Amino acid sequence: MTKIAYDAGHGMSTSGKRTPDGEREWMFNNKVAIAFADKLKQYENVELLRLDDPSGNRDVPLSERTDKANAWGADVLISFHHNALAGSWGTHSGIETYTHPQSSAASKEIQRLIHPRIALAMGLKDREMKEANFHMLRESNMPSVLIEGGFMDSTIDIQALRNDAKLKAQGEVAAQALVNLFFLKPKNVSTTTSLYRVFTGTFNSSRSLADAIEMARREFTWVFYERAESLDFNPTYRIFTGTFKTKAAAEEAKVKLQQKFGWITYIREEVI
Ligand SMILES: [Zn+2]
The missing domain is CATH 3.40.630.40 (Zn-dependent exopeptidases)
Structure with missing residues (x-):
């Protein structure tokens, strides 16, 4: 324990x-x-x-x-x-x-x-x-x-x-x-599958969001965006990729987004 x-x-x-x-x-x-x-x-x-x-x-x-x-x-x-x-x-x-x-x-x-x-x-x-x-x-x-x-x-x-x-x-x-x-093991590994998406940091205007989506779509087939939860009164948005089956593939995409565009990126695991 x-x-x-x-x-x-x-x-x-x-x-x-x-x-x-x-x-x-x-x-x-x-x-x-x-x-x-x-x-x-x-x-x-x-x-x-x-x-x-x-x-x-x-x-x-x-x-x-x-x-x-x-x-x-x-x-x-x-x-x-x-x-x-x-x-x-x-x-x-x-x-x-x-x-x-x-x-x-x-x-x-x-x-x-x-x-x-x-x-x-x-x-x-x-x-x-x-x-x-x-x-x-x-x-x-x-x-x-x-x-x-x-x-x-x-x-x-x-x-x-x-x-x-x-x-x-x-x-x-x-x-x-x-x-x-601590080499912690995820719960219920046998009954669930993990998929991975790469999320960017936030863009604070719809113009910069639109530019970012356009740039990301040159690299990835699937590019989505969502309104980020924020205490700020101004809406902020972030974009995210489609799902990757392995963490390694997501890591690769993360590095690509970071290096090409200089964006803050992180991987989110989705357990299905
Ligand atoms: Zn303190």
Whole structure:
């Protein structure tokens, strides 16, 4: 059994932890945490323990969070956060991941697996792997990584933070890193078939969407688009390919889209 502890940093009403427009950090963290857990629930022999209050009502003290993870005997702890610099809008940007300066080699390995995936999922600048003496990392007895998935007070990063598809992707790629690390097996492999599609990041106007579709149709027979879930008032769209029977074929298509057009792309598995 692999025991995975995780939390969305803070609580809904924690003071200071919000964007200059008043959006709560916990709301962003929560969406990532939910996607992370939903993905891991698709694997066998995984137990999950959420350390914060899933309703967001209570900001569970940090010592309570790490005590809970330690008492439970978690194999790994992942803490989801979003960053702030000065609390007023600026153009600083990027994702960071943290381990404790005295952390185990296992923490570093998990950080190395998670870090590049987060930058890719969010489509934001990579501000490198870092170390810090954070409570969640210092007081947890198991390998632990804290993720800062972009700046809440960045006019650049907020676009990604307001995009639910990107927050979902952030949680899923963090989960995928653990799937790879622990060699987790998907549930019900014998009774289901997986197909794979390649999705792009979002386009924020119908004009850029139309251009993107036209470009993609030179490469692929089937190109679809959908309106992306977003907190943004402006509609955003993303495009996706038809299905591929193997992950390898989807990977190839993903690389092609990335290299030819410079788009953020990711693969989505569909279990049928
Ligand atoms: Zn935070």
